[in-house]
Amino acid sequence: MKPTPDWHYRFQASRGAWLAAAMFVAIFALYIGKHQAGLTVPVVTTAANKGVLLAIVAMAQTLPVLTAGIDLSVGMVFVLANCLASHLVVGSGLQAGLGAVAVLAIGTLCGFINGAIIVYGRLQPIITTLATGTIYFGLALGLRPVPGGDVHAGFAEAVTGTVGGTVPAMLLVLLAVVLLVWLPYRRSTLGRAALAIGSAEGAAYMSGVPIARAKLLAYTLSGLLAAVGGLLLTCVTYSGEASATIGGVYTLNSIAAVVIGGTSLMGGAGSAIGSVFGALVLRTIGDLLFVFDMEPLWQPLFQGVILLLAVSFGSLQLLRMSNRLDIYR
Incomplete structure (x- = not known):
């Protein structure tokens, strides 16, 4: 029997990301075609800043x-970083830079705490991050009981x-x-x-995979990335x-974006690139509802249905799989 080429497995492993990218291109093209200003730098920059x-x-x-x-704490770390940045990323350029570093460091610490509790406390991630997310929100509320603050204008x-008057700087930050x-x-x-x-934690343990360090790093980097998002929000x-x-909303949408991007909720397969395109799909759908003049009261309902379908589709895929290797077939 002729062996299956490597590119086949690579494509199957990343097909969710390719599908999400194709969906984004199609929906964004429809959005630009319907937008009264068309494909202009301000329109693309605004979409990039949100997406x-x-x-x-x-x-x-x-x-x-x-x-x-x-x-489940990514949204709250995001909010905490936003509130921290409104306090710290101010003053001179040097002070703002140090403040940005401090914001990212605190977000990384939040992620490390999540990972440490999960790994060494042996608690379920969903319970741990739900609890720590509440703590992080409490800290954010203590920092900003009411909306306010500022950020270094030059940095913002x-x-x-844009860079060169054409490329949105946010896209370069994402890159x-x-x-x-x-x-x-x-x-x-x-x-x-x-x-x-x-894919199989038991088998990974028996193979000598450093499970504790791998999980700890995953949650630590998750906190760092959530803090980057909060800093950009500021x-x-x-x-x-x-x-x-x-x-x-950001926590829920992040899960939906992961599913749309082709990452398995069972773990072991997926890519952050797919999640990026999944997020851009969700954001563009929201903009699409706006340009089609859908009633504001109906927009949350429509977006909620899309989120439910996305998560349900991911769950349906899990029920249909009898083996993790089915992802690559």
Whole structure:
């Protein structure tokens, strides 16, 4: 029998990401075609500024999901980072830079705490991150009882503007996150270990895979990425807000984006690249409802149905699989 070529397995493993990318291109083309301004730099920049926020939070959610876990605190770390940035990313350029580093460090610490409790406390990820998410929101509320604050204007303009007058800076930030965080992680020993854990944790343990370190790194990087998103939100809004609604919506949408992007909720298969496109699909659908003049009261219902279908489709795939290797067939 002729062996199946390697490219076949690679395509099957990433077909969810390719499908999400195709969906995004089709929906965005429809959105641009319907938009009264058409394909202009301001329209694309505005879409990028909104879409990248969810894309980065979806990347944060992807890492624990690959280990067959979940992080229900990503939205609250996102909100906490937003509130922190509104306090710290101010003053001179040096002070703002140090403040941004502090925000990212605190977000990383939040992720590390999640991972440490899950690994060493041996608690379920869904319970752990639900509890820690509540704590992180409480800290955010203590920092910002009411919306307010500020951010370094030069830093915010550099992040939310354009490069060369044509390319949205947010897209370059997203590319930098992919190149500096996701790709090195995916190619690292612990990144491959995360996939092994999600596929079969027992077999991974018997094979000598460093399960504790792999899980700890996944949740730590999840906190870092959620903090990056919160920092960018501050640059977009020029303020901080401790909103449970925002945190909850971003958490829910991040899970939906992961599913749309082709990552298995059972773990062991998927890509943050797919989650990025899944997030962009969700954001563009929201913009599409706006340009089609759908009644505001109906928009949340329509988006909720889409989220339910996305998560249900992912769950249906899990029920149909008798073996994890079915993903690659």
